[in-house]
Amino acid sequence: MWCQIIIGDAREVLDQIPHSYVDLIVTSPPYFALKKYPEHPKAIDMSSLEGYLNDLREVFGKCFSVLKDGSFACVVVGQYTSKDSSFFIPGHLVKILEDVGFRYKREHIWVKPKGTQGIWNRGTTEFLKKPYPRNTMINIQHEHILIFQKGNDKRIYEKEKLTEQEIKEYSWSVWKIPVSEVKEHPAPFPEEIPKRLIKMYSYQSEIVLDPFLGSGTAAKVALDLNRNCIGIEVNPEYLPLIKRSIDLTQKRLLSSVDFKIVRYDMGQLIELPVRSEIVFT
Numbered sequence: 001m002w003c004q005i006i007i008g009d010a011r012e013v014l015d016q017i018p019h020s021y022v023d024l025i026v027t028s029p030p031y032f033a034l035k036k037y038p039e040h041p042k043a044i045d046m047s048s049l050e051g052y053l054n055d056l057r058e059v060f061g062k063c064f065s066v067l068k069d070g071s072f073a074c075v076v077v078g079q080y081t082s083k084d085s086s087f088f089i090p091g092h093l094v095k096i097l098e099d100v101g102f103r104y105k106r107e108h109i110w111v112k113p114k115g116t117q118g119i120w121n122r123g124t125t126e127f128l129k130k131p132y133p134r135n136t137m138i139n140i141q142h143e144h145i146l147i148f149q150k151g152n153d154k155r156i157y158e159k160e161k162l163t164e165q166e167i168k169e170y171s172w173s174v175w176k177i178p179v180s181e182v183k184e185h186p187a188p189f190p191e192e193i194p195k196r197l198i199k200m201y202s203y204q205s206e207i208v209l210d211p212f213l214g215s216g217t218a219a220k221v222a223l224d225l226n227r228n229c230i231g232i233e234v235n236p237e238y239l240p241l242i243k244r245s246i247d248l249t250q251k252r253l254l255s256s257v258d259f260k261i262v263r264y265d266m267g268q269l270i271e272l273p274v275r276s277e278i279v280f281t
């Protein structure tokens with residue numbers, strides 16, 4: 001197995017990945033207008049909805065190119081609500097990915113149970129102060145997991161199967177999963193989400209890509225599930241967190257995983273392994 005963590009702008013890094021190289025994309029793009037992200041000159045534009053969506057369009061257009069035909073892209077995204085405005089970001093994302101060539105397939109709703117506080121409840125405090133009709137604000141406790149496919153390949157391989165329990169849990173449209181306890185990132189997602197998506201839409205030894213790696217969760221889970229992985233993160237401030245998430249202990253480094261950190265932002269070249277096809281019988 002191998003894993004490459006690439007520090008750099010996804011819009012530039014994706015140009016260095018061969019066409020149809022990746023088997024699955026699992027990602028959660030930065031949340032619109034969330035001010036807690038560290039500033040970076042090449043980060044996704046947060047100054048306006050138009051700029052934000054244009055940047056995501058560019059990234060996902062390049063994701064489409066590197067994804068194999070018939071493979072899937074899974075995007076975890078929340079909506080934006082404030083006292084003065086609301087934007088249904090999942091709807092915008094569906095249109096963007098369809099525009100660049102993806103086919104929208106389905107969605108899961110991720111419900112954060114037991115009153116876990118959402119990140120889009122800026123106006124609820126004002127509502128509590130003035131609890132009057134027409135001044136209502138809601139505390140959003142869910143996010144959307146959007147599933148897309150490149151092309152229309154319907155081939156099914158029987159080499160691996162989900163367990164009966166996994167089928168019962170994964171097939172529901174609503175997933176009740178507690179939020180991540182990682183504190184160093186403003187919007188980490190729990191390991192259970194990429195675990196389910198990777199098991200549902202890929203096979204062992206395939207390649208999983210996260211173009212917005214953040215805290216490193218998707219890469220960590222991909223390795224745990226015996227998948228190769230590519231993680232792209234624009235902000236080097238998250239590199240220590242990524243290393244901890246992936247558990248770069250001596251045990252991991254001495255395992256069969258070929259792990260590499262590439263500072264593309266500092267001029268290092270990206271050299272990905274030659275792709276070897278998996279033969280299913």
